[in-house]
Amino acid sequence: MKPVETSPLTRKLSAFVALSEIELGALERLHQRRRSFAAGSDMVHQGQSAQAAYILSAGWVCSYKLQPDGTRQIVDFQVPGDFLGLRSVLLRTSDHSFEPIVDVQAAEVLTSDLLEAFAQTPRLATAILWAASRDEAMVVEHLVGIGRRDAVARMAHFLLELGARLALVGMGSKEGxxxxxxxxxxxxALGLSAVHVNRVLRQLREQGLVTFRDGHVTLHDYAGLVALADFDPAYLDQTGPLLT
Amino acid sequence: MKPVETSPLTRKLSAFVALSEIELGALERLHQRRRSFAAGSDMVHQGQSAQAAYILSAGWVCSYKLQPDGTRQIVDFQVPGDFLGLRSVLLRTSDHSFEPIVDVQAAEVLTSDLLEAFAQTPRLATAILWAASRDEAMVVEHLVGIGRRDAVARMAHFLLELGARLALVGMGSKEGxxxxxxxxxxxxALGLSAVHVNRVLRQLREQGLVTFRDGHVTLHDYAGLVALADFDPAYLDQTGPLLT
Structure with missing residues (x-):
């Protein structure tokens, strides 16, 4: 029997539950239909009737809603190990769009595959629902951020969240x-103008907290950033097997 | 066999799937542990380790996150037929609090009951996941509202959403x-001050669109309100069996 490859999703779900061989096998089968998508072209359109979800294995995606006036609100970013459009499988149309930010690789998961895996391996189903619940908790935090945090705390919170998510799949640390x-x-994503984003990033850099430059976020003062953002990572629920 | 009572949740899920006798029975069993909660005292606290969810059968609840500075962001309101804390069952702590707005009646659902019902009646599981997905789509809309809609459109959108949700459980119509x-x-909920809320409601009333007075919302001009808010109810996914 060939060893089961450790996909980012496997790595993420393992933070929640120790998966058995059978469950790992079922998870691997969900990765069978490998697809590639080029940066900039929507994978799923808002309003599209979607019969498939995706498991992102490489690259970054954003999920967003376009407003009638042409502005867009980014709801969340997806990083390796995340599901895209799990909700669209259940609602009759997708309530938002997914756009690859860079070229991405993803596994297409048909509704029927998912329901079959759920029926066969209830613990895997629970783990996937955990991941979906965590995604939802992040959207709630984004709502709180836009509704109640000032621009600097909002940015700091957002960067800390991204860092924690990436650390869970081995793509980041408290250094950056x-x-x-x-x-x-x-x-x-943050409900700011691009000019305002620049100003906020400059302020965070001048305070010696974080530098975002050339595609890399460097966290100079993790504790200081946590204090500024009042960042409590409990909603990410990844402190169990992983970080103790 | 005594006839199965039509709970608001049953009514809501029936918009998605025609439930069989067996599924209706499983749904009824989830309603066994009836509980009452008084207005104003939290049912579930942020950070609490929750081993139960609730199905709301009468009354209104709000889910919110408190910020360290004492402000709060209401994430959503729950009306009869809605689940409370379905996510808390999966995440190890609740990521927000639930407070009854009026005295409420709810059925307590233990994690074990839910997983057992899921294993026995996969179609019921799918229907409950549909409801959870719909709740999540609403949070996304609230994010878009706070991020991208002006105060008047935000209020109009919010009232239209509430009306549609209540109509689904027989508690509202296009009249109010x-x-x-x-x-x-x-x-x-809307990220506004109370003074601003008053001003926005007055403007909507003076435009002949909606009156909110003495605990009743009257929609004078449903079509006008839809146009103002650019309200597209597709994300509520209740146009199938129900409204055609």
């Missing part, structure tokens, strides 16, 4: 992480 | 609905 996002992505 | 929310609830 690679990050392909532009100031426009940050602006659309 | 009973609503126990105060200006403070609206302010905390």
């Amino acid at each position: 992480f690679g990050c392909p996002l532009t100031q426009y992505h940050l602006a659309d | 609905f009973g609503c126990p929310l105060t200006q403070y609830h609206l302010a905390d």
